[in-house]
Amino acid sequence: MNRLVECDRTLLVLAISLTGLGVVMVYSASSIMAAREYADGLYYLKKQALFAGGGICAMLLLALCDYTVWRRVAVAGLFLCAGLLLLVFVPGVGVGAGGATRWLRVAGFTLQPAEFAKIGLVLYLAHSLAKKKTKIRSFKVGLIPYILVLSGLLAIVLKQPDFGSAVTMGVVACSMLFVAGTRWAHVISLALVCLPFVYFAIVNVEYRMKRIMAFLNPWDDPTNSGFQIIQSWTAVGTGGWVGRGLGASKQKLFFLPEAHTDFIFAVLGEELGFVGVLVVTAMFLLLILRGMRIALSVQDDFGRNLAFGLSFLLGLQVLVNIAVVLGLLPTKGLALPFLSYGGSNLLCTLMAVGLLLSISRRVQGEAV
């Protein structure tokens, strides 16, 4: 257990607290719906608790291992992720819902390979950027390979279609390249190359266009496309300073769709109020800052890139999800790390923290 003591304990405590809060919130947000749909109010609570337990074990395991071993499997891992992403298109293995095929059925559970692919991508980039060192300033070595890898991966994710994950992966990759020292011109041109794809992905798909329109003016269509965001505002807005109290949300009863998944932050806002939300966001902020601190402190390039990438990935998902709930970004279908119901997301979030903890051991170790 000595090894655990060497970890960044603040980070560990934050992760476990947020996971615990997530289980409570999922129960609060889902119990009535679960009672109606499954005749078991604890349905989602049980599943989420199971994932939380498994996730925390995975996190501790990763924290105890030396993170540098993952470097050796970084490239293979990326291919594995791509393979899993492709597997969802295989009938019988892949599971579709609501017009998208994003899930795999494994031993009674559904897994979302895109979540794992995010970590796989960060791992690969951390390794590759560390290997190339200053060569990443060159166009041929520092940019072209990443464009190829990224466009291949994003194409599969967009095919599912999972627009939110694709954008997340693109932004994380760009920021990692940016921080690692890629030329400004290269980063900007990479972003420019992506733009037309984003444009077509939105304009060509009616429902995405509708979401954008609904985001711009939800009151135009309050019973259909604008419904979710208006309900989300109402939920957050009725929270006030201190909220209605844990479990007392009214919006979750069924006015707020996805109350226990993508919009769980709205339930949080309604039940815990501005003060509660402030505490939770502060916890997120602190968690990400600890991650960044690890990225700055560790001496090895791979560890530095990895810590930055993972912290950025977590931070980005938190910011985007809250922004969606508050109506500042169009609906994307992105989960809130730790809090949203969903096994793959929780597992991956905790695994990311596990890796961060493992890197932090090296920092602390060096300090001795």
Next chain:
Amino acid sequence: MGLHSSWETVDPQRRRRLTIVALVALTVFVLLLMRLWYLQVIRYESYRTLSEKNRIRYLSIIAPRGGIFDRDGRLLVDNRPSFTIAALRKELTEPDLVLDRLAKLSEVDSQLLQSRWKAGRSYPPYRPIPLLDDVQRDVLDKVQEQGLELPGIITVTKPMRYYPHGEMAAHLFGYIGEVNEAELSAEEDIDDYRPGDLIGKSGLEKLFETNLRGVDGQKLLEVDVRGKELRILQTREPLTGGKIELTIDSSLQQTAEEAFGEQAGAAVVIDVRTGELLAMVNRPAFDPAQFARGISGDEWMDLLNNPRHPLQIKAIAGQYPPGSTFKIVTALAALKAGVANTHTSVDCTGSIEVGGREFRCWKKKGHGHTDLKKALRESCDVWFYQVALEVGIDQIAKMARSLGLGARLNVLLDGEKSGLIPDMEWKKRRYNERWYNGETVIASIGQGFVLATPLQLAVMTAAVANGGDVWVPRLIQRVEDREGEVVQEMTPELLNHAELSPEDLSAVRNALVAVVNENHGTGWATRLKEVTVAGKTGTSQVIRRKSDEEEEQDPGDETPYRFRDHALFVSYAPADNPEIAISVVVEHGRHGSSAAAPIARAIYENYFGLEKEQPETPAEAIGD
């Protein structure tokens, strides 16, 4: 080791860039907090009010579907207002109690209400769950009077499909129904459909779904605690769906349907100059209003089990042996191949022998010396047997196909069948057997393997009338979008042009005129004083299975209905300058002359605006 010491060791560029990322992230963070402050602290009161004090009720205003019009702008499919009693999920807090009360008031089984209430679970939260559709005035009044006893129950007005002409042309329109699970998960296009929405399930309603469907409106109401409406906060009017205009002439269609009486079958009226369909009759029909108000299980089973298949679009999906109407094709093939001319004479003794088998003419005692004209006029089978043996099946098949038989004609309706025109290669492929001469003999009079739809027969007849143009049969004239802009205007489209020499054509046409207008002609029943009709009758044998024959031993002369021959009649008019062609198939109508031709006659009388007259009885009753 503190953060500072390690910060120093990071290279300056990386430090700069990290600072940029961190600043951007922090800015976003601060923005989010400001937004939260705005929503939760500044706007708190208004959201609290929105959520509690006065309740807001969102209601969709269901948009009427676009109308379907005939070629002269007469409305064929309309909408009428109907009343639905529905439950609001948000406000129906005691479903068992309230549904029981409602069941007593409206005198329906409370189980029914319960099951519909449960079925509405998949609906979006604000969509009222319909409990009773198309409610009559008296029930509606009772429910409205008792409003306070029924919290969560509302009445909504919905447009419902209305058919001013009853069953007329029901098959063309098809029907609509609630969108089902399979349709919802079918494809992404369907993204804006939600459970409870209506969608075209068949016919034009299905094919032109995107045009006909309107855009629902919305009403935002403020209601008090008891659910009483206080005021309307916001309304967005619904947009009626786009209309479509058919090429159908509703008066002609009506006449044709009435002319069928109780008989089953199909008729197609086509403009030989453009391919426009002026009427398409399918009998018996179903009542589309049954579907509009929601068909019951029993009604549905009745339609499905009806031996005369009211749901089938017989005009395009019914495949019948064309019988003697096919002799037009055989004659043209023989003329084109040079095997026969107008003077070719055959001595009909009542039968011929081919390959050791006897093939009989319908007239046992024979027609005696018979030329092309007489052969068509009196429908002598032996003439065609003889000629066909010389022409060969492949030439006959080629002619049939060039006239539009044996393949789909691309009419804009689902379920069109291709019919069947056999040839040697087909037989080889299908049965791996060679073609026998005896099969050519029976194919020449439209029996055996040969099959055609009433639509194909009309198109074929039109091609003979107009000099060889095979038109794509057209049902749609114009399609408009919701704003009334014309989005589709259909123009005549040629499918094929059959190469027919003027001499061959006039030889056949003269004979077809004789069929109707000369003594001994089989088509006497369509003879009109003012307009010359040209046509050909047909009778096609219904194949009897052996076992059936044994079961249905009929002692008397009366053949059971389902084994009676089909009656056919194809024709066009005016003979010298053709405008329309008609095909009529009367299932189990026995003789083309007596069952099918009078229907064509009624259609011509209507088209040319003639007085109804009693057809003169022929000198001798003629079979076919």
